Amino acid sequence: MNTTAMQSPDTPAAKLAFQLYIAIGIAVFLLMMIAGAAFRAIQATWLPIPANYAYEIMTLHGAGMVGVSGLAGAAVMWYFLRRYVALSTAMFLTMLALSLVGVVMILGAIGIGRFAAGWTFLYPLPAKSMGIWGTHAAAAFVGGLVFIGVGFLLFYLDCAIALIRRYGSLVKALGLDRLFGSGPVDTSLPPTVVASTMVVIINILGILAGAVVLVMTLVNLYVPSVAFDALLMKNLIFFFGHVFINATIYMAVIGVYEIVPKYTGRPWMISRPFLASWAAVTLIVMAVYPHHLLMDYAMPKWAVVTGQVLSYLSGIPVLLVTVYGALTNIHRSGLEWDLPLRLILFSLFGWAAGVIPAIIDGVIRVNLVMHNTQWVPGHFHFYLLLGLVPMLLGSLLYACTRGQWKETALDRASFWTFGVAGAVFCFAFLVAGWQGVPRRFAVHDGAWLSFAQIGTLAATLVLVAAVVLGVRLLARLPRASLSA
8 A cells, every 4th residue: 555645636725725724823823822921911910901801811812722723733634644545625624614603703702792701611600600791692602612613523524534435444544453463563554644543533522522512501501491410511521622632732743753754764663652652542532531620529439530540641652652753763864953843843842841740730639739720721831832832833834845944043043932931931830830829810919920920021922932933934835835
């Protein structure tokens, strides 16, 4: 089987679709960074905005960042997976169109309807606004998530069908037949196919769970007499949300598998440890979410114990094989460093470092006092800002230059500013959490202000660097190519 031949046609429509994803993704990422920096400035008392508006900004930042991370990750996955299976450009554009409809509904819910319940829309909060927002505003927000979810579901179903047509089943596309087969492993299966199959499995199930809880929330909004079990709703919400946001980096890491070998001239070969890691994380990432419910004492003990134990393991298998594979691939390869490669390799540090505070928070005794503090945003900002974002940027920059990047002093300055200021921004959260500063509070006590002020300054520097990198990417957007 020829696994390197382009399976999806390189048409003008496909190229335009990919360019739209890049342009919209960069714009939304920058806007959501501005919203996040503004929320930090409000906490630092440097931006005199009332608390109710601050929570609207927080809701916008959270929902927007999760959504655009998913779209950008899907763009990277689509860009590389289409080389091995026949994907539909129309379905790819349909996801974008439905997502844009959802975004408009969410913006209306927040900007006009004053919805401010957070991106997790935790039941029954959308219906308990104390008069701050109305039923229609809550329904618009939830309905916007439904549109976005339907778009992603159609995209993943298209990927699933394409994988099954090419490899016979998702089991074979995940490499389980090779993992458990006898004799040497057949290494012809591309890592991109394995990673994409894992994402397809977990996100189809996660989005279906999200659809159930979103519809239940809409019913409760308009028929309050129809109430649902709050613990069931919370489980569905966190299963959906946790799977979705984790899948973003599993889509983006495909860029590592595809791009690093282009610089080194060495193929990225699968092995039994590689296949075992992806098989394990397929199950782990769906079972780990109860670590968010350790304080819900009505949870079954087995579920809480499972969630805690798996918290220690959730990101480690794939992280280890990816980092080890990248380091061994570049060792003594004589490659030439440029901005896309720097970003991709730096992202592995952000991913690995972001896992450490997550594991610490998974310890029950720590979780008792830390989970509702800024320790948690410190963890996921490390994981996303310093892991996912540079991984996406590096992959997209490479797609627009095909390894012909001419690095400048501005590139290097932006890279180091982003990395150092981003680390300071995350550590400001972690140290504040260690000191017990609560998460999500718009109004901070005097003793907490220094953390927010340092975080705001760091966020501003990150934003400046991100603008430079984003503009550099957009300037090369016309050169984007879908060919290998």
